[in-house]
Amino acid sequence: MKYLFSAVMVCSTLFAHAQDNFGDTFKKINTEVQEHSQAYQTLKYETESIGHRLTGSPNGAKAEQYAFDLLKSYGCEVKFQPFEVESWARKTISVEIGSDKNSLSKIKAVTLAHSPVSADVTGDIVDAGNGLEADYQANQDKFRGKIALIYLGVLPGSPAGTKSLHRSEKTSIATKYGATGVIIINTVKGGVLLTGTASVTGKLIPIPAVCIGLEDGMALKEKLKGQAQIAHIAMTNFSGVIKARNVVATFKGSELPKDKIVVGGHLDSWDLATGAIDNGIGSFAIMDMARTFKKLNLKTKRTVEFVLFMGEEQGLLGSKAYIDQAKKDKNLGQVKFMLNYDMTNDPKGFSTSRSEMKELFTAWGADIVKIDTGFKNLFNAGAGLHSDHQPFMLEGIPTGGGFGGKLPNNSGPFYHSDGDSFKLVDEQQLKNTVRYSAMLTYALAKTAKIPVSVQGEEELKAFLESQNLKEPLTIAGEWRW
Numbered sequence: 001m002k003y004l005f006s007a008v009m010v011c012s013t014l015f016a017h018a019q020d021n022f023g024d025t026f027k028k029i030n031t032e033v034q035e036h037s038q039a040y041q042t043l044k045y046e047t048e049s050i051g052h053r054l055t056g057s058p059n060g061a062k063a064e065q066y067a068f069d070l071l072k073s074y075g076c077e078v079k080f081q082p083f084e085v086e087s088w089a090r091k092t093i094s095v096e097i098g099s100d101k102n103s104l105s106k107i108k109a110v111t112l113a114h115s116p117v118s119a120d121v122t123g124d125i126v127d128a129g130n131g132l133e134a135d136y137q138a139n140q141d142k143f144r145g146k147i148a149l150i151y152l153g154v155l156p157g158s159p160a161g162t163k164s165l166h167r168s169e170k171t172s173i174a175t176k177y178g179a180t181g182v183i184i185i186n187t188v189k190g191g192v193l194l195t196g197t198a199s200v201t202g203k204l205i206p207i208p209a210v211c212i213g214l215e216d217g218m219a220l221k222e223k224l225k226g227q228a229q230i231a232h233i234a235m236t237n238f239s240g241v242i243k244a245r246n247v248v249a250t251f252k253g254s255e256l257p258k259d260k261i262v263v264g265g266h267l268d269s270w271d272l273a274t275g276a277i278d279n280g281i282g283s284f285a286i287m288d289m290a291r292t293f294k295k296l297n298l299k300t301k302r303t304v305e306f307v308l309f310m311g312e313e314q315g316l317l318g319s320k321a322y323i324d325q326a327k328k329d330k331n332l333g334q335v336k337f338m339l340n341y342d343m344t345n346d347p348k349g350f351s352t353s354r355s356e357m358k359e360l361f362t363a364w365g366a367d368i369v370k371i372d373t374g375f376k377n378l379f380n381a382g383a384g385l386h387s388d389h390q391p392f393m394l395e396g397i398p399t400g401g402g403f404g405g406k407l408p409n410n411s412g413p414f415y416h417s418d419g420d421s422f423k424l425v426d427e428q429q430l431k432n433t434v435r436y437s438a439m440l441t442y443a444l445a446k447t448a449k450i451p452v453s454v455q456g457e458e459e460l461k462a463f464l465e466s467q468n469l470k471e472p473l474t475i476a477g478e479w480r481w
Contacts, residue, residue, distance in 0.1 A: 020360075020447050023367045025298065026439045030371050032292050033435035039288035040427040042070060043281070047274040047422040054271040055311040055318075056087035056242030067247045067267055067287060067308050074291040076306075081246040083321035086203060088114050088314055089271070090195075091236040095183070095210055097125070097220065101230050107216055108191065110272070112167065112184065112209040113314055114199035117239050119208035121181050122232045123147045127224050130155055130162060131170035131184075136177045144178030147231045149220065152194070152211075153187045166386055169475045171198040171209050181233050182209040185217025188413040195270050196416045200476035202315020208233045244268075244310040246318045249290045253303040253445065260303045260334045261445045263289065263437075264319065264388050265341035266312030272418040276425050277411045282341035283308050285433040292438050300445035302336065309388050312342070319388035323395060333454070337444055338399045339437070340389035343415070346429035347402025347436050349378025353389075353463075354398045354452045357381070361400075364443045368436060375436060378404040383467040394478065396455035402437055405429070457481075 046053075046066060053063040064080070071078040090111045096104035101122060124146050129135040131150035136143060150171075154164045165173075167184055174182050186194045191213035198209035210233060212220075223229055247267065253259065265282035269275020290306040292298075311317025326332035350361045358379055365377035380403045389399040408426035413419075444450065455463060461481045464470060473479040 020363065020443060022364065022439070022443050022446065023370065025442060026367055026371060028296055029292060029438045029442065030435050032296055033288070033431055033438065036295070037288050037431045037434055038291060039284045039430050039434055040425065042287065043276065043284040043425065044422055046284070047276050047280065051274050052271045053267055053269040053275055054089065055244050055268045055314055057089065057271070060244065060268060060310065063267055064245045064247060064310065067283070070287055071247065071249045071290055075294045076249040076290050077251070078247065078249045081248055081322065081325065082243060083246070083318065084241055084243050085311060085317045085321065086239060087242040087244070087311070087317070088204070089238040091238060093210065094234045095212070096232040097229060099227050099229060101232070104230065104232055107212055108193065109210040109212045110193040110195050111235050111237060112171070112196060112198035112211055114197050114203065114205050115208045115235060115237055116204060116206065117237050118235070120234045121147070121208060122230065123180050125149050125183070125220070125224060125229045125231050127221055128174060130158060130164070131173060132163070132165060133173060136173065140177055143174065145180055147181040147183060147233070148174040148179040149183050149185070149217070149224070150174065151185050151187070151217070165472060167196055168198050168200045169472055171205060172200050172475050175205065175207055179207060181207050181231065183231065184209065184211045186211055186214050188417070189214055191215060192413055192417050192419060194416045195272055197314055199315060202317060204239055208235055244318065246310055246322060247308040249306040251293055251300065251304040253301050254299055255301040257303050258334050259336050260305055261441060262305050262307055262335055262338045262392070263341070263441050264307040264309055264338065266310070266318065266388055267308040268310045268313055268318070269420070270313055270416055272416070273420040274422060275420055276422040277407060277420050278343050278415055279312070281425060281430055281433065282344050285344070285430060285437065286341055288434045289438040289441060292434065298442055300442060302445040304441060304445045312388050316388055316390055319391045323391045332395060335392065335397050336450055336454070338389055338392040338397050339441060339444070340387055340399060340401045341433070341437065342387040343407065344402040344405065344433055344437070345407050346405035346426070346432045348376040348404030349380065350400060350440055351380040351382070351403035352398065352400035353381070353383040353393060355381035356452045357398070357400065360447065360451065364440065368439055374432070376404065380404070383463070383469065385469060385472055396460045398452045402433060405433070
């Protein structure tokens with residue numbers, strides 16, 4: 001039986017090679033990007049001249065216009081996709097902690113997004129460990145009217161197999177059990193503060209949520225073992241309807257123009273720094289892919305849309321707006337595959353939500369290895385949440401992107417922090433993202449047949465369950481079955 005299986009695999013691989021012969025085009029893409037890529041220079045200019053790209057802010061609008069003008073300068077067919085949505089921005093924050101409400105000391109903290117527009121709460125701090133359901137269920141009344149202290153990831157020493165949830169999901173659980181506030185401990189050494197949304201819906205949450213540094217947080221956990229601690233959290237924030245714009249560059253397909261490959265990533269960033277890593281390296285790679293397609297006059301069977309989404313950081317707002325507009329226009333069915341680039345850097349292979357793509361992805365990867373052995377032709381099949389692929393995946397659309405790379409210059413600890421600056425970017429690794437991803441995009445849009453289709457409701461439900469996504473989607477109110 002194993003010989004039959006091996007024969008099938010060999011035949012599948014041979015079919016993939018027979019179906020496609022993209023080696024010469026891959027070489028052209030490689031040469032163009034290596035010699036003429038503009039991603040590094042344009043990202044440097046944006047971070048230095050505009051700065052952060054917070055959705056709904058003046059900087060965000062400048063970044064949208066810069067991306068539009070840049071793609072236009074490359075000769076692309078480009079348009080804005082405007083949308084209105086409730087957005088959020090921080091104003092003031094004060095966090096004080098101590099053993100007595102009359103002798104509290106200020107602690108360095110940053111507000112997590114979608115906290116209330118105004119909050120002033122004082123309460124006992126209760127250690128909620130990893131912030132999972134199990135941490136509350138032993139004594140459900142323990143947290144009512146208290147401020148929950150939660151570790152961002154999985155605490156060292158936790159039982160093997162302990163899962164982690166997103167900070168928004170942990171905040172939702174704390175709210176469910178009656179907490180009046182949330183203090184989340186960052187996992188990065190050196191007092192680095194992390195921002196991000198604490199809302200699973202992209203709308204205001206009813207309690208204030210803040211992040212404090214690792215050292216301060218772990219010291220607070222130790223104090224709680226021997227003495228009660230009190231926190232006073234006071235903050236003001238902005239929340240209101242704002243206007244934002246996705247930026248879309250379109251390359252029409254020659255044979256199947258109504259079939260679309262969407263290549264997307266978020267242009268927006270948080271406001272603590274310039275967002276060079278999250279997601280400058282992704283969004284500016286996408287723009288350079290579009291430049292490369294135009295410069296080489298690449299022709300594909302299917303239409304390719306390079307999309308820069310705004311509002312990802314505040315709840316996938318731009319990608320949800322894209323899906324909503326496609327439904328209104330009755331053309332969502334045209335989207336056959338979505339590639340997402342969010343903090344993608346120097347990929348060593350390709351990932352996808354659909355394991356059926358392995359033969360094609362690795363066949364194309366084998367051709368890339370002939371050009372550059374730095375590409376290791378790794379393959380990963382699986383699905384997660386919390387980036388712009390999610391709204392597409394929840395419509396049953398296959399998703400994918402780069403896989404196996406590492407962030408440059410130890411930039412991982414500065415995710416969503418005040419340290420996310422251009423100095424972290426590596427020029428050659430950014431070029432690698434552009435060239436390998438442009439090759440993947442070209443192949444997907446050019447191949448004779450994509451072996452996966454959009455999943456129907458029951459198939460999608462089973463798939464999401466198999467990926468252990470039912471619980472987080474239920475917490476977020478997005479489990480519709």
